[in-house]
Amino acid sequence: MRRNETPEQLEDRRELLGGLHGRVLDLGAGDGANFPHFPDTVREVLAVEPEPYLRERAQRNGARAPVPVRVVNALADHLPFEDHSMDAAVVALVLCSVPNQRAALHELHRVIRPGGELRFYEHVLAHDRRLARLQRLLERTGVWPRIAGGCHPARDTVTAIEAAGFVIERCRRFPSKPCPVLIPVAPHVLGVARRP
Numbered sequence: 001m002r003r004n005e006t007p008e009q010l011e012d013r014r015e016l017l018g019g020l021h022g023r024v025l026d027l028g029a030g031d032g033a034n035f036p037h038f039p040d041t042v043r044e045v046l047a048v049e050p051e052p053y054l055r056e057r058a059q060r061n062g063a064r065a066p067v068p069v070r071v072v073n074a075l076a077d078h079l080p081f082e083d084h085s086m087d088a089a090v091v092a093l094v095l096c097s098v099p100n101q102r103a104a105l106h107e108l109h110r111v112i113r114p115g116g117e118l119r120f121y122e123h124v125l126a127h128d129r130r131l132a133r134l135q136r137l138l139e140r141t142g143v144w145p146r147i148a149g150g151c152h153p154a155r156d157t158v159t160a161i162e163a164a165g166f167v168i169e170r171c172r173r174f175p176s177k178p179c180p181v182l183i184p185v186a187p188h189v190l191g192v193a194r195r196p
């Protein structure tokens with residue numbers, strides 16, 4: 001995944017993770033695309049990855065990361081961590097793929113300590129009505145989830161984050177179009193939500 005990222009996407013990851021500290025959950029870590037960008041103020045990264053091939057790669061990449069990384073086999077809707085045990089959690093291109101977004105956000109709210117942060121970098125439902133219609137069509141017909149490994153193009157993720165009890169502190173919306181075929185997932189958000 002990291003091999004294909006543009007300089008802009010790498011910069012997005014640095015923005016996503018800048019200023020984090022303490023114990024941080026990286027949910028749906030994949031092969032560890034975030035790992036090189038965690039600042040050294042992070043004491044430990046708990047990288048949750050359920051897919052065996054990606055988990056094995058995350059383990060290898062975690063060993064080379066600038067901060068300690070522990071890779072954990074778990075699912076977003078049942079996190080094996082104590083209540084309030086994380087200073088922050090990161091979701092990067094994950095809330096589009098989890099089968100139950102509401103349950104995943106409920107779990108994130110449970111494990112982040114009061115005052116802690118949820119950092120998010122996700123593609124979302126477009127504000128542009130024509131693109132939103134296309135996204136809903138691709139979602140409803142199951143076309144996009146089938147060709148893109150269970151990814152849902154029409155989720156209103158920022159609204160869902162707020163509905164789970166987080167307060168949005170910062171949210172930058174921008175189109176990310178590394179290639180034309182990805183136009184249905186071009187609208188992105190990158191930001192910080194606080195757990196009260």
Ligand SMILES: C[S@@+](CC[C@H](N)C(=O)[O-])C[C@H]1O[C@@H](n2cnc3c(N)ncnc32)[C@H](O)[C@@H]1O
Nearest residue numbers: 001028029030033051075076092093094097098
């Ligand atoms: C598009 S990849 C993003 C990976 C990584 N966060 C990144 O930024 O490159 C989506 C990831 O979510 C993971 N995932 C899918 N369903 C999940 C679930 N229910 N719980 C946890 N992770 C899940 C996938 O295995 C995959 O690694």
